[in-house]
Amino acid sequence: MLIPVLTEYEKGHIAERQALPDRYLGLTDEEMDRRIAAARATLGRRLVILGHHYQRDEVIKFADYIGDSYKLAGQVSRHPDAEFIVFCGVHFMAESADVLSGDHQQVILPDLAAGCSMADMAASDQLEQCWADLEQMLGPWHAGAPEARGRQSCVPVTYINSAASIKAFCGEHGGVVCTSSNAAATLKWAWARGEKILFLPDQHLGRNTAYKMGVPLDQMVVWDPNEIWGGLEPDTVERARIILWKGHCSVHARFTARQIDNMRGQHPGIRVIVHPEVPWDVVQAADDSGSTEHIIKTVSESPAGSIWAVGTEIHLVNRLAGQVQPERTVFSLDQFGCLCSTMFRVSPNHLLWVLEGLVAGEVHNRIVVPDAQKHWTKVALDRMLAIA
Numbered sequence: 001m002l003i004p005v006l007t008e009y010e011k012g013h014i015a016e017r018q019a020l021p022d023r024y025l026g027l028t029d030e031e032m033d034r035r036i037a038a039a040r041a042t043l044g045r046r047l048v049i050l051g052h053h054y055q056r057d058e059v060i061k062f063a064d065y066i067g068d069s070y071k072l073a074g075q076v077s078r079h080p081d082a083e084f085i086v087f088c089g090v091h092f093m094a095e096s097a098d099v100l101s102g103d104h105q106q107v108i109l110p111d112l113a114a115g116c117s118m119a120d121m122a123a124s125d126q127l128e129q130c131w132a133d134l135e136q137m138l139g140p141w142h143a144g145a146p147e148a149r150g151r152q153s154c155v156p157v158t159y160i161n162s163a164a165s166i167k168a169f170c171g172e173h174g175g176v177v178c179t180s181s182n183a184a185a186t187l188k189w190a191w192a193r194g195e196k197i198l199f200l201p202d203q204h205l206g207r208n209t210a211y212k213m214g215v216p217l218d219q220m221v222v223w224d225p226n227e228i229w230g231g232l233e234p235d236t237v238e239r240a241r242i243i244l245w246k247g248h249c250s251v252h253a254r255f256t257a258r259q260i261d262n263m264r265g266q267h268p269g270i271r272v273i274v275h276p277e278v279p280w281d282v283v284q285a286a287d288d289s290g291s292t293e294h295i296i297k298t299v300s301e302s303p304a305g306s307i308w309a310v311g312t313e314i315h316l317v318n319r320l321a322g323q324v325q326p327e328r329t330v331f332s333l334d335q336f337g338c339l340c341s342t343m344f345r346v347s348p349n350h351l352l353w354v355l356e357g358l359v360a361g362e363v364h365n366r367i368v369v370p371d372a373q374k375h376w377t378k379v380a381l382d383r384m385l386a387i388a
């Protein structure tokens with residue numbers, strides 16, 4: 001198993017975990033496992049634990065459901081009995097779960113410091129400024145809900161890896177949320193309703209998906225929220241079919257086409273599969289790309305003897321390697337292993353703390369989306385769930 005090497009930046013951020021009471025520090029693995037299992041058993045059907053694929057093994061083994069953001073979002077409404085939904089993932093995932101859950105349910109994130117660097121790259125005031133700028137640049141503007149206004153000039157689409165305020169904006173302006181599983185179907189949905197798409201916050205997912213659908217690179221522009229008018233001229237925006245927000249995932253941006261060349265040199269016949277959050281040239285150099293669910297399915301169903309290099313978060317890669325061996329061999333495309341350092345903040349200690357709190361009648365770390373954002377966030381998420 002490849003143990004990821006942390007950069008100084010990542011070490012510093014892991015150290016920023018939410019502080020726990022002293023009695024939850026220094027426990028042995030055996031004691032933590034025993035006490036987490038006991039708390040789960042006590043809570044029974046009142047509790048559902050959701051775990052994202054990128055979560056570490058010591059935590060994911062307690063999840064009732066493991067999946068990507070799309071799959072886990074779908075589990076929320078399937079468990080109306082559960083009073084407590086403990087989301088072992090990052091902040092935006094817990095927000096979406098809160099919006100999709102019933103009023104009687106409470107969503108809990110074991111470590112409040114588990115955020116997402118990509119989601120942090122789009123703030124609602126920046127999006128409002130961008131929208132106002134686009135309105136000026138594109139002239140007569142139809143930005144309301146399509147059923148009310150007819151065909152729109154521009155449809156906002158946000159990746160699920162974004163704050164609830166961004167999702168609410170998209171819902172209110174005739175747009176939608178997408179995941180890496182349904183990104184192509186979502187872009188098709190949006191282009192059926194408008195001439196252009198504003199895609200945020202991940203420029204790579206937007207570019208890779210649109211390119212795969214046949215949109216040439218010269219019909220895509222990148223909107224830099226830190227520049228006047230996004231750093232773009234009105235006629236460039238006018239010609240674009242998709243406007244990509246200048247955001248990225250700090251984990252997936254580490255993969256390079258050179259790594260693929262090296263892998264092919266070391267392992268003739270190896271196949272390379274990557275997540276679409278990686279840069280465009282990496283997708284072009286790979287054999288296949290797709291969501292975490294697509295990666296797992298493709299590798300698991302490949303013929304015996306297949307050798308794979310996988311370009312995504314290291315916990316998923318290590319787990320997949322263990323599941324498909326010895327018939328198939330899986331390597332991480334990055335020899336140092338790309339780790340989502342924010343997801344890694346959710347430790348078994350934090351999980352134990354929130355579960356024992358629930359047993360004692362105390363709810364720690366509840367995630368609540370403000371009422372003002374809830375309605376339109378739900379509209380955008382419901383549109384996402386309706387798109388296959």
Ligand code: SF4
Nearest residue numbers: 116117118249251340
């Ligand atoms: S892998 Fe990237 S996009 Fe996913 S949660 Fe971590 S930082 Fe965010």
